[in-house]
Amino acid sequence: xxDPTFLVLASLAGxxxxxxxxxxxxxxxxxxxxxxxxLYGAIARLEERGWIRPLPGDDRxxxxxxxxxxxxxxxxxxxxxxxxxxxxxxxxxxx
Amino acid sequence: xxxxxxxxxxxYPMAWRARYGEEFQALLEEMDxxxxxxxxxxxxxxxxxxxxxxxxxxxxxxxxxxxxxxxxPVHEAKVQxxxxxxxxxxxxxxxxxxxxxxxxxxxxxxxxxxxxRQQPMEDxxxxxRRDIRLEVSPQAATVGFLHESPFVAERVARNLADxxxxxxxxxxxxxxxxxxxxxxxxxxxxxxxxxxLSARGRRxxxxxxxxxLLCILASLAYPSxxxxxxxxxxxxxxxxxxxxxxxxxxxESSRLRRGIEIExxxxxxxxIAYRDRDRFRAQRxxxxxxxxxxxxxxxxxxxxxxxxVGPAAFGHTVVRRLTGLHLx
Numbered sequence: 001x002x003d004p005t006f007l008v009l010a011s012l013a014g015x016x017x018x019x020x021x022x023x024x025x026x027x028x029x030x031x032x033x034x035x036x037x038x039l040y041g042a043i044a045r046l047e048e049r050g051w052i053r054p055l056p057g058d059d060r061x062x063x064x065x066x067x068x069x070x071x072x073x074x075x076x077x078x079x080x081x082x083x084x085x086x087x088x089x090x091x092x093x094x095x
Numbered sequence: 096x097x098x099x100x101x102x103x104x105x106x107y108p109m110a111w112r113a114r115y116g117e118e119f120q121a122l123l124e125e126m127d128x129x130x131x132x133x134x135x136x137x138x139x140x141x142x143x144x145x146x147x148x149x150x151x152x153x154x155x156x157x158x159x160x161x162x163x164x165x166x167x168p169v170h171e172a173k174v175q176x177x178x179x180x181x182x183x184x185x186x187x188x189x190x191x192x193x194x195x196x197x198x199x200x201x202x203x204x205x206x207x208x209x210x211x212r213q214q215p216m217e218d219x220x221x222x223x224r225r226d227i228r229l230e231v232s233p234q235a236a237t238v239g240f241l242h243e244s245p246f247v248a249e250r251v252a253r254n255l256a257d258x259x260x261x262x263x264x265x266x267x268x269x270x271x272x273x274x275x276x277x278x279x280x281x282x283x284x285x286x287x288x289x290x291x292l293s294a295r296g297r298r299x300x301x302x303x304x305x306x307x308l309l310c311i312l313a314s315l316a317y318p319s320x321x322x323x324x325x326x327x328x329x330x331x332x333x334x335x336x337x338x339x340x341x342x343x344x345x346x347e348s349s350r351l352r353r354g355i356e357i358e359x360x361x362x363x364x365x366x367i368a369y370r371d372r373d374r375f376r377a378q379r380x381x382x383x384x385x386x387x388x389x390x391x392x393x394x395x396x397x398x399x400x401x402x403x404v405g406p407a408a409f410g411h412t413v414v415r416r417l418t419g420l421h422l423x
Binding site for chain 1 (some may be wrong): 122126129134135139
């Protein structure tokens, strides 16, 4: 859940964003404020795997977007997480 | 302060800077300064290649060599002997290097003064045994001794060779101990450090660290036991007779038989040991075993153990080293 690559995928699932916008968005929905080094470490790994790609930017800031493979990967991870959430919620109700 | 983070971008590999440098710099300008995060990420990025691990290993080796150069030198003196009867060299070494002889040498040569102030003689003797080197080949034997002073190392090595006897000392050589041990430890530390920086290595190290911690906790939970031992020369030993002798001290139990250890250390020489949770009882049990045997020559009297043996010893050693606390 706190894996920076997962958080970046989640942020880009909503819309294309550049680095600073990603940090703000992630802080909003997860209360985790990624450092710039951590963010760009995740971006580099995701781009290397072909899960995100850069878009042409209008200034020095460059936005990123999810690729089809990245969307698939994010859905796969999300499904795993949902299974955990469902199971946890069911078990809590039983108690 | 933002200047610091911007300057730290230089820590990233050149290829990474060419690809992300400009946008990363733009991001840094919009944010609070995070020099630690930037440094950590830059080093992790570098550690993914081979240059940082290599530099860390080389740096570790260099630090190890510096440590070796800065520490008081340890010299190893070696006395080479032609043996008249090489077959029983090890047997004679066990007899010659018994506790009494070693203790006399320690006192006569003023060895281990610091250790003698802080530790029981048993531990000092163990230390001396670790500093003695014995190599036996078909025609010759080499007795060596490690000491800070080459002269002391040489004299003690000669003493030990004389005590071993049965051969003619042909050559004595004293030289500074090789630097490969601190260098290799430094190199290993560098490798572990660089692995820790990379995400893959960090996970593996976390698993290894957890496993080590579990081993330490498991060993601490294991019941402590002490091992007293004596070295004898003589006829074959009947374990039943020994068990009967010990039974009078500790009572008949299954633990009694597990506690008795008989090991042949050389032809005609046996090490008799007993393990018990009480170190004094362990020593008494070995003494009783010796009195139950006829016609044996005692080379080393029953020792009074100061440290635990077995799995618990591992945990105790780690905790003792880390905290300085005196544990059994």
